Amino acid sequence: MLNEDYPDRGNVGPTPAMTSRADETFLDYIADLRSVLMMSPAKKVHPKANAVIEAEGIETKATAESVEAVRDVVRRKLPEAGVWARVYRSTQQAFWNRVCESYGLREDAFLRMLEESDQSGPGSVEWDPDYVYPDYAKVEIHLQPGGYVGHPLAGLRYDYGTRVFGGKVSENDYLHKAMAAKVPTPRDGRVERIMDIACSVGKLTCALKERFPQAEVWGSDISAPMVRYAHYRAIEQGQTVHFLQKAAEDLDALPADHFDLVTVHILFHEVPTPVVDRTIANVYRLLRPGGTFWISDFPSLGNDPHGLHYTNLLGAIDSADNSEPYAPEFVRSNVEAKLQKAGFSLRYENPADMNVHGRVCDKPMKGE
Numbered sequence: 224m225l226n227e228d229y230p231d232r233g234n235v236g237p238t239p240a241m242t243s244r245a246d247e248t249f250l251d252y253i254a255d256l257r258s259v260l261m262m263s264p265a266k267k268v269h270p271k272a273n274a275v276i277e278a279e280g281i282e283t284k285a286t287a288e289s290v291e292a293v294r295d296v297v298r299r300k301l302p303e304a305g306v307w308a309r310v311y312r313s314t315q316q317a318f319w320n321r322v323c324e325s326y327g328l329r330e331d332a333f334l335r336m337l338e339e340s341d342q343s344g345p346g347s348v349e350w351d352p353d354y355v356y357p358d359y360a361k362v363e364i365h366l367q368p369g370g371y372v373g374h375p376l377a378g379l380r381y382d383y384g385t386r387v388f389g390g391k392v393s394e395n396d397y398l399h400k401a402m403a404a405k406v407p408t409p410r411d412g413r414v415e416r417i418m419d420i421a422c423s424v425g426k427l428t429c430a431l432k433e434r435f436p437q438a439e440v441w442g443s444d445i446s447a448p449m450v451r452y453a454h455y456r457a458i459e460q461g462q463t464v465h466f467l468q469k470a471a472e473d474l475d476a477l478p479a480d481h482f483d484l485v486t487v488h489i490l491f492h493e494v495p496t497p498v499v500d501r502t503i504a505n506v507y508r509l510l511r512p513g514g515t516f517w518i519s520d521f522p523s524l525g526n527d528p529h530g531l532h533y534t535n536l537l538g539a540i541d542s543a544d545n546s547e548p549y550a551p552e553f554v555r556s557n558v559e560a561k562l563q564k565a566g567f568s569l570r571y572e573n574p575a576d577m578n579v580h581g582r583v584c585d586k587p588m589k590g591e
């Protein structure tokens with residue numbers, strides 16, 4: 224990305240590099256810190272914290288009172304969990320600030336880049352500059368400044384930020400490519416049209432196109448900055464993918480019985496329950512008979528005791544510190560039951576295995 228004040232440092236895969244080497248080094252350090260200190264200690268800290276919370280009889284909810292009660296007991300009875308949560312939040316604030324500052328130095332150049340890619344191919348993007356976002360979509364999920372919709376470079380920020388957030392597990396889109404490789408196909412094997420809902424920067428969308436090169440592949444997301452940047456990113460990879468700014472609960476304009484495969488990766492725990500319910504109904508309408516719906520997300524406690532992991536420490540402190548206010552509501556629901564009620568037949572679900580299998584269901588063939 225050329226700008227007369229800064230040298231072009233190129234891309235990291237399809238993602239524009241940080242503006243300076245110093246920014247990159249700092250962010251690598253934070254990513255490594257999160258991997259080393261956060262990921263493995265978290266496995267030890269969470270069960271201990273959950274045991275303390277349960278022993279104290281605290282009901283965990285995503286309310287301020289509940290979060291405070293959890294913090295209080297964790298501070299008193301298990302200081303290491305309190306430190307874990309504090310460091311987790313601090314590293315998160317630190318990396319978002321640096322990502323926003325670093326890209327911000329070249330904001331004009333990035334805006335021009337998006338304007339150019341809006342008009343270019345392969346593939347396409349449709350978005351509405353006057354789109355009115357519902358309030359829930361403005362939440363600063365993961366503490367990202369401006370959230371998904373509040374800044375024109377939100378997609379770019381999210382792309383680099385999530386590399387750091389996950390301790391580089393999604394480096395070079397490995398995670399999404401691995402997921403795409405395992406996404407199930409309809410029982411008759413026909414995959415001609417795919418829709419990836421809440422596609423964000425289009426990593427899964429492009430990985431699906433790579434796996435099914437003959438298919439027409441679409442990605443939709445409520446956020447204009449996300450779909451615009453997803454399109455830029457797809458062009459960088461030479462992928463013909465079509466992106467649409469559309470809310471998952473508002474896909475009525477798309478044809479019924481149309482898609483062979485619909486995917487939704489980690490949307491449901493970030494939105495209120497009525498959005499989940501309307502999305503499930505919409506997907507049922509969009510899929511052709513025999514079509515397949517794949518959902519990858521947190522487990523539902525309603526269906527699996529593993530969900531407990533997400534309700535106690537994570538449900539309270541993480542929901543607050545990572546700013547995921549709807550996650551506890553989702554975890555307490557029973558998505559499998561909702562899918563069946565909507566008419567799907569459940570083929571497979573493994574809630575403990577969220578990034579790989581999640582839930583797979585099929586729209587019955589006519590007469591089934």
Ligand SMILES: C[S@@+](CC[C@H](N)C(=O)[O-])C[C@H]1O[C@@H](n2cnc3c(N)ncnc32)[C@H](O)[C@@H]1O
Pocket residue numbers: 360371372399420421422423424425426427443444445446449469470471472487488489490493494498
């Ligand atoms: C965690 S990200 C999804 C990640 C993405 N599926 C992936 O695999 O990289 C959540 C995305 O959902 C989008 N979103 C939030 N509410 C939405 C809604 N009602 N309909 C469609 N997209 C929504 C956000 O803009 C954001 O891009």
